[in-house]
Amino acid sequence: MKKIFQSRIVSEFGTLLVLLLLFAYFTVATWRVIHPVTDEAAREVAGKISSQNSSARVLIAVRGGGGEQPFAEELKASLEQAGCHVIAVESGSPADFSATLQKLGEQNQTVHFIAATFEASANGVLRPEPGKAGDHTLPGLQQRHPSLAGATVVVPESYESSQFLTRGNVLNIANHISYTAIIAIGMTLVIITAGIDLSVGSLMAFAAVTTAWMIEHWGGAADATAIGMICCCVGGLGLCGLFGAFSGVMITAFRIPAFICTLGVMMIARGLAHTIAPRENISVDAAGFDWLGSQSTLFGVPNPVMLMILLFIGAHILMTRTTLGRYIYAVGGNAEAARLSGVPVKWVLIFVYALCGLLAGVAGIINASLFGNGNPRFGEGEELQVIAAVVVGGTSLAGGEGRILGTLIGALIIAVIYSGMNQTGVGEHMQKVVFGLLILAAVLLDQLKKRGLKQTT
Amino acid sequence: MIMKQFIQLTYAVLVSTLISCGGGGENAEVETPVIGYTTKDLSNPFFNIIGDTLKAEATKHGYEVIVVDGGDRAETQDKQIDDFISRKVKAIVVSPCDSKSVAASIRKANKAGIPVFTVDLACTDETAEIVSHVETDNYGGGKLAGDAMVKAIGTVGGKVLILHLATADSCVQRVTGFTEVIEAHNAKNGSAKIVISETLPGGGNQQDSKKSTAAFVQGNKDLRAIFAINDPSALGAYAALKQAGMEGGVTIVGFDGEKAGKQAIKDGKIFADPIQYPDEMARITMDSILKYIDGRKPERVIKIPAKLYYKEDADKDPELK
Incomplete structure (x- = not known):
């Protein structure tokens, strides 16, 4: 027995x-680069920006749908706590973001930093694609609108981990x-x-x-x-x-x-x-x-x-x-x-x-x-x-x-x-x-x- | 005894390792951005063409496409879309298995901020956000099918069977267009009326369509023609007619114009097809995805007109040589 x-x-x-x-x-099979959208990542980005310019004017870009909204809120709160000014939080499609940025340029509003999640920065104007110019790239917009000229894109540090x-x-x-x-x-x-x-x-x-x-x-x-x-x-x-x-x-x-x-x-x-x-x-x-x-x-x-x-x-x-x-x-x-x-x-x-x-x-x-x-x-x-x-x-x-x-x-x-x-x-x-x-x-x-x-x- | 247990354990490990190897995907060392496509049903060549063309187009632009088979089940498709979301794909392309149920799955992708594109079949629920939808002008195509039917049996009239797929919005439109043309014909020709005597579910596949047709012709030997909402369905109908020895007397009008369908037109099994252009649909979908990623707004609905395809066209078609 x-x-x-x-x-x-x-x-x-x-x-x-x-x-x-x-x-x-x-x-192991799904081990790849992870781009965090946690509160911690938001604080890290806020810290990075405020250490460079404690009164920076920041535009926040996250993806639509609400999944990255907590990140945006935490980021906004941390930035404002550090004395920075958050111009806007954009959470629409890449086209919406491009329109927002263009409008800011036309209004001659200075943007020092664009704080974005990786996913938001991989689309639309923020997409780093060498050899491409025009309205749909950041350099293109910066050329036309001097107030955007100094804008740097900041995304959370990525790390390698499993998605599974x-x-x-x-x-x-x-x-x-x-x-x-x-x-x-x-x-x-x-x-x-x-x-x-x-x-x-x-x-x-x-x-x-x-x-x-x-x-x-x-x-x-x-x-x-x-x-x-x-x-x-x-x-x-x-x-x-x-x-x-x-x-x-x-x-x-x-x-x-x-x-x-x-x-x-x-x-x-x-x-x-x-x-x-x-x-x-x-x-x-x-x-x-x-x-x-x-x-x-x-x-x-x-x-x-x-x-x-x-x-x-x-x-x-x-x-x-x-x-x-x-x-x-x-x-x-x-x-x-x-x-x-x-x-x-x-x-x-x-x-x-x-x-x-x-x-x-x-x-x-x-x-x-x-x-x-x-x-x-x-x-x-x-x-x-x-x-x-x-x-x-x-x-x-x-x-x-x-x-x-x-x-x-x-x-x-x-x-x-x-x-x-x-x-x-x-x-x-x-x-x-x-x-x-x-x-x-x-x-x-x-x-x-x-x-x-x-x-x- | 302990030895036995040890062997059992080792065996378990071995089996699982074997399984793992069988399912082993390549390690994602290089970060190629991925697009996920869940098809309605990969047993239909139409969706294979869309999948293959998407893959080819995506490679040109540095993307990878994963094509999975929804197997015509809303539940399977829901899981696949969840997995795409977990995998954080760049975009999701869907040919819904069920135009209504898919909304629940698409809303999850919306929430995760992943853009969703539909191709061929639309999602009929407005609460689910679709960036862009590409389809054949199904209503127009249905009218063309009606025209072909009138051309075939307009002078004599007779009973027509429709093999439907009512879960797919695209097929509903095809049948609507078809029915309108037939009714217009009947209004003009009192003597040679084309009577749509029955609309049966054909599942959009060969097997179910064959079953439905076989059951119908049992009691309706005077059947004159069949309108099948796609090629697999038309071929299923033909198989049933052949079994009943009626293939000579019944005209079949299909839809799609995939290779097997075109071949059947060439062989005289199917009278005509309004043909669709799945490769074009895939190219336009890929184009919409790129536009979206680029920060531009693709058109919300893009309709591609169908074209009628008869035996003369099949005889000249280089694809069938």
């Missing part, structure tokens, strides 16, 4: 190790996999009972479409209140749960193989989703509907990631600390033995499929919230991604064993590989090859582990 336990620890660390190695690899191992990117990766991972919780339970659920991708679409439909028809469309929207979401989730329970009943009561039964439900749900949304999309324009899918509430962690973490904690407790969890393992290990020892096998199976359907519904609503519509094409092929995450996470398709946290790691491995390959410029087709190899490697690992156990126990 002890040996098996030890081996489990090792295999768990095995997948974790793979994940860490992947992180390490992509960290940043807080933003890690959250990004977690966000990408969140809905797949949430379904994978349900799928892990199903696979532990030696079953399979192919309907999850379709149920995603079904949940998204029904929720969007209910908000449009019953929830008050664009004026829907938060409570109204929550009720509609619960409605969509409930329907998915019912679909899952239906699969469970068909499988237990009529002994239809799970593969066939959920294949049927997969087509039914997809077909219904397309029937409910015949014009392909049902828009949800209600304010606040995007809260779940595309906002962050706590510590800047995107809400889907938060939800994913909570659900994983819940599922981990369910599987390790409760009777129901032990029942699920028992059913997967040997259904007949479980039944004889008093486990309500049928109810356990119905619960597992209902939960899987419900979680697929959660994923569908996350997507609807993210994209602002219920699209009957959501989740096409998602079932395979989910099964892959579960398998890579070390759950055996034969049933009876598997760990919830393993599935989380499996899902993260897939997300890291995809995101990393996208960022290092690996072609789409090669990505599929790598993904296939990954699944094979995971199963192979599982087999080797089993063989090792057989020989030693």
